[in-house]
Amino acid sequence: MSDSLRISRKFSQRSVMEAIVQGGPISRASIAKQTGLSKQTISEIVRALEVEGWVKETGRTSGHVGRTAVTYELVYxxxxxxxxxxxxxxxxxxxxxxxxxxxxxxxxxxxxxxxxxxxxxxxxxxxxxxxxxxxxxxxxxxxxxxxxxxxxxxxxxxxxxxxxxxxxxxxxxxxxxxxxxxxxxxxxxxxxxxLGENWLGQGQGIDNLAYVALGTGVGSGLMVGGQLVRGAINAAGELGFLPLGADPFEAESLRTGAFERAVASHGMADRYAALSGRVISVPAIFENAQNGDEAALAVLDETARYLVRGIGAIAAIANPEKVILGGSIGLRPEILERVKAFLPQCFPYPVNVETGELGSxxxxxxxxxxxxxxxxxxxxxxxxxxxxxxxxxxxxxxxxxxxx
Amino acid sequence: MSDSLRISRKFSQRSVMEAIVQGGPISRASIAKQTGLSKQTISEIVRALEVEGWVKETGRTSGHVGRTAVTYELVYxxxxxxxxxxxxxxxxxxxxxxxxxxxxxxxxxxxxxxxxxxxxxxxxxxxxxxxxxxxxxxxxxxxxxxxxxxxxxxxxxxxxxxxxxxxxxxxxxxxxxxxxxxxxxxxxxxxxxxLGENWLGQGQGIDNLAYVALGTGVGSGLMVGGQLVRGAINAAGELGFLPLGADPFEAESLRTGAFERAVASHGMADRYAALSGRVISVPAIFENAQNGDEAALAVLDETARYLVRGIGAIAAIANPEKVILGGSIGLRPEILERVKAFLPQCFPYPVNVETGELGSxxxxxxxxxxxxxxxxxxxxxxxxxxxxxxxxxxxxxxxxxxxx
DNA sequence: CTTTAATTCGTTCTGTTACCGAACTTATTA
DNA sequence: TAATAAGTTCGGTAACAGAACGAATTAAAG
The missing domain is CATH 3.30.420.40 (ATPase, nucleotide binding domain)
Structure with missing residues (x-):
């Protein structure tokens, strides 16, 4: 019995497609090298794919020793x-x-x-x-x-x-x-x-990744080993119900979520109102903070301090390589800089936090x-x-x- | 091109082995039915496994119509x-x-x-x-x-x-x-x-499972989609550092972990000492509680209340189907009953919590x-x-x- | 500037492995 | 004796590998 692993045609077809999708215009010989399959097999598979209309010839290589190669591309x-x-x-x-x-x-x-x-x-x-x-x-x-x-x-x-x-x-x-x-x-x-940030944004190539979206509400997405964590009833990442921030044993926390009450936009606005006596919107709080408004700055500090605890909870439980901040509040640089400052104060090993590259x-x-x-x-x-x-x-x- | 999926010998060998391991003494015909492979293929694979010494003939079936079947078993x-x-x-x-x-x-x-x-x-x-x-x-x-x-x-x-x-x-x-x-x-x-509880204990057949071990320290293990969550640096489940319980921004929390300080045995003993003025061990606290000691009962309540918040954090982030309690403290029924009572007060959807069947x-x-x-x-x-x-x-x- | 060597591409041809399925034999019970 | 199930034999076939070979191209040698 041979030790080498033989795989079905379809399985190979898939890796050939992967090579073509990723390798742009690519010759059959290169595909063979990349996939480890024989040239003959690649020719067969590519021919089949061409007949079915998934790939097509697009040109030839030149400028190097040896015979020119025909290159194939996806039919986009x-x-x-x-x-x-x-x-x-x-x-x-x-x-x-x-x-x-x-x-x-x-x-x-x-x-x-x-x-x-x-x-x-x-x-x-x-x-x-x-x-x-x-x-x-x-x-x-x-x-x-x-x-x-x-x-x-x-x-x-x-x-x-x-x-x-x-x-x-x-x-x-x-x-x-x-x-x-x-x-x-x-x-x-x-x-x-x-998934988006993992594909084209901050999280490229990172298999253990968390995303915290902070805006009107809070939510998180978690990837472990390159796979999404969905949970038993798809409720993984319902971060609003993290028993942090507001007292989780209050009735209101059971409805809205203790963490959401503390950290999301409502909580920020309430906190600003309590400090300054004025009721303004969250974007206005950020604006005031830029103009040096003490109350607004305090609100941002406080929000970040709560957010840091949420991130710490994720890090303690799932230990992602990176945590990406998103959502209308999470994307603000004022939040990121505060999170980076506060996190080492309450979490023992470093957690890499960045804002999402892809924004909304x-x-x-x-x-x-x-x-x-x-x-x-x-x-x-x-x-x-x-x-x-x-x-x-x-x-x-x-x-x-x-x-x- | 055929649509049917052909898989390598080794792949089939594996499912045959699985059938033999799980099916106890089993005939080749039954394996064929279970795996969907042809009788002929099963005979080939079983013969190969027998030659290599992994399985052996152990008996024959009887009592039903038709020819008797030779049964095979693992060479344990x-x-x-x-x-x-x-x-x-x-x-x-x-x-x-x-x-x-x-x-x-x-x-x-x-x-x-x-x-x-x-x-x-x-x-x-x-x-x-x-x-x-x-x-x-x-x-x-x-x-x-x-x-x-x-x-x-x-x-x-x-x-x-x-x-x-x-x-x-x-x-x-x-x-x-x-x-x-x-x-x-x-x-x-x-x-x-x-993994143990997932295999032979409380968590059999449950793909999304959490284990919280509470004793001298706290730790958690998490399975998602049947796979262990290990995290980027294998630090997933370092639950002691959950920013809950003690103030996470204190220096001591950075060393020991805020959650561990609140919920693990040291925290329990300290709490009892603060309430009663006496310094006793954790087993003694449980004993006193059984005898109606008010301070001991209060300590158990308080510990469970903290533990519930930790479980809530896991549920909010990863949404496991079941949470299993373990460790010298977590295994105590006094803790489980309190956790079951307190959890619905601070978490909106039901979380199934049980103590581990396999104990230590x-x-x-x-x-x-x-x-x-x-x-x-x-x-x-x-x-x-x-x-x-x-x-x-x-x-x-x-x-x-x-x-x- | 030609010839030759080196190099790479792609095909053809000949296996080999890992399967399937039908037909057939064997063994058992009703 | 009929029905049924187990297991084998035989003849395929798909999906690969690998060697050999021809074809095309460039670099180097003459």
Whole structure:
């Protein structure tokens, strides 16, 4: 019996595709070197992929010794996916091709009537964008929708989502699939944000990564060993309920969450009002702080001090390599500098904290990432237990340009 | 191109082994049904395994229509592993065969000189147990050592282990491998405890599981998607540093950990002393509480209230399906009943909390589990990304009997 | 500037491994 | 004797490997 591992055609096909996706235009000989498969096998697989329309010849190499090689590339427009970031106030919809390039990206206020209205709004936006870019609907294979809550895989509902009306009472996945006419996936928005930063932002190449989104509410996304942590009922990362900050045994903490009360925008505004006697918005607090307002500065310090404890809790439990801050408050540099100053005062070993590079677009980029991964897997992958495919890192620039 | 997935021989061999390990004495026809492979293939693989000495014929079926079937079983003594639970005060060493039966199990006080002395002590204990059971050293393939700290895979050292002298300055893995003469693995003891409870205890079949060990110190182990969470530097589960309980910004909290100060045995004793003016041990506090001592009861309440906040933090961040309590304090029913009473007061959705079934032996059983999994993988598995093998559940009784 | 050597690309051809499936034999019970 | 289940034999086939070889290109030698 030979010790070498023989793998099925499909399995190899997948690694060949990976090499082509990542290696840009690449010759068959190079693929053979990269994958360790024989030249003959690569030729067979590439031929099959070409016939099926997934890759195509794009040129030849030159300038080096030896025979020129024919190079192959992805047929980028062979399939598309829809990426959606659904928030309480705004919906963002984007369309991505196989090269991971984001084509259209549209934002609209979320339909306040909720439920089916939101589904219809998103589908309308997606199809509008598709026809604007002259993309055939048949080529769209998958939609990934980020939602502020915990999607339930069994029922298709979204739990713990107070900001989206009706999603807790309907099969949202089924509704999307009906309206779209193709597969749809739901995912928590902060989970998508980690994936986004892991793919193209601050967290590239980091397998153990946490994302803390701080704005109107708080949430966290956690990646362990390159995989998302979703929890038993998809409620992992419901950081608002961390028993920190406000007294967790008060009734109000049971509703809103002790940590959320202390650290999110409401808590900041309340704290400012208590200190100064004036009721102003969170952006105004940041502005006042820049002008030296003592109360505003105290509020920022206090907020950061609470946030640091939340980050410490994540670090103590999951020990991520990096913690990325996001959300309208978490993205502010004033918060980051304070967090970096306070964290070593209450946590023994260093924790790497940075703000997200992708800003408010982290979630939609994460949706694209998860969708593309899923698509690559269903098209070229085996039903392997670890169905990860590594997406290329290159397209960030293309992506930024495409979205003016 | 066929759509069916063909997998290498080795891959199938692995699932055949799994069927034999779990299915006890089993016929080739049954294996074929279970695995979906053809009878012919099963015959080939079983023949190969028999030649290599991993399985053997053990009997025949009877009493049903049709031809009798030859049944096969594991050759249980084809290989052994050493499982070790190294604590600050006690070392526990056990030897397990391929059937997951724990043979010998010895406990000794930990050599206080630390470092190489402990390594030698463990190796001596293991080889003593082996020769007592007449196990050939050559058949021992692997040692798994649970340590109270964070093993560093790169350097082989153990970090954050104040109770084991010298392990932070030497390559412990290399030292064990030199002394044993076979492979050795280090793992955090609480991580092993989760694995143990997941295998044979409270957490059977639960993929998202947390274990909180509360005794002299606090620690937690977390499983997500059936995999251990180890963190970037193996410091996941250093629950003592949770910024809860004592003021995390005090200097002492930075050393000992804010949560550990509040909830572990020192904190309990201090609290009792503050309330009653008397200095007594933690077991004595529990005893007094049973006799109605007000101060002792208050200390238990307070400890549980802190513990509940720690559990809430784990639930908010990772959302496990179940949280198992362990450690000398965590195993006490007085703590569990209080935790169950207090948790709903500060956490919005239900968290399933139970005490560990395996008691203080959770870690060593976890070590056996991880070792057997590893062994099955190296012997029969592919180098698949997800190298889990499901171990049989049956041997718990055998295990309990074996250890009087 | 030609010739030759070195180098790389890609194909053809010939295995080998790890499977499947049908047909057939064997053994057992009802 | 019929029904049924276990196990083998035989003949495929997909998915690879590997060696040999031709084809194309550049660098170096003459």
């Amino acid at each position: 427009d062979a399939a598309y996916i829809v990426a959606v970031d659904l928030g309480g106030t705004k919906v963002r919809v984007a369309i991505t091709d196989l090269a991971c390039q984001i084509f259209a990206e549209d934002t609209e206020p979320t339909d306040p009537r909720g439920g089916q209205y939101i589904v219809d709004q998103i589908v309308k936006l997606a199809f509008q964008a598709a026809s604007r870019q002259r993309i055939a609907r048949k080529k769209i294979r998958l939609a990934v929708v980020g939602v502020p809550g915990a999607p339930d895989a069994q029922t298709g509902r979204v739990l713990l989502a107070p900001n989206i009306a009706g999603f807790d009472k309907m099969d949202v996945v089924a509704a999307f699939e009906r309206a779209f006419g193709f597969d749809a996936m739901l995912e928590n928005d902060v989970n998508l944000a980690v 677009r982290a979630a939609i980029i994460g949706a694209a990432a998860i969708g593309l991964g899923q698509l690559h897997n269903t098209l070229f992958g085996v039903d392997a237990p670890d169905g990860r495919i590594s997406l290329p890192r290159a397209s960030m620039t293309a992506l930024q340009e495409a979205v003016r | 003594d084809a290989a052994y592993i050493v499982a070790v639970d190294l604590g600050g005060t006690k070392v526990r060493v056990a030897i397990t065969d391929l059937a997951c039966q724990i043979f010998a199990e010895d406990t000794e006080p930990t050599d206080p000189r630390g470092g190489q002395y402990i390594v030698d002590q463990i190796v001596k204990l293991a080889f003593q147990a082996a020769s007592r059971q007449r196990i050939a050293r050559k058949k021992i393939r692997l040692a798994v050592v649970g340590v109270p700290g964070a093993p560093d895979a790169q350097t082989g050292r153990v970090l954050l282990a104040p109770n084991i002298a010298g392990f932070d300055k030497m390559d412990v893995v290399a030292a064990f491998e030199r002394a044993f003469g076979f492979d050795a693995m280090l793992e955090n003891d609480v991580n092993l405890a989760v 032996r959770a870690a060593i059983i976890g070590a056996a589990a991880i070792g057997l999994g590893q062994l099955h993988n190296t012997l029969f598995g592919v180098d698949a990304p997800d190298g889990r093998i499901s171990l049989p559940r049956a041997s718990m009784t055998a295990l309990q009997e074996a250890v009087r």
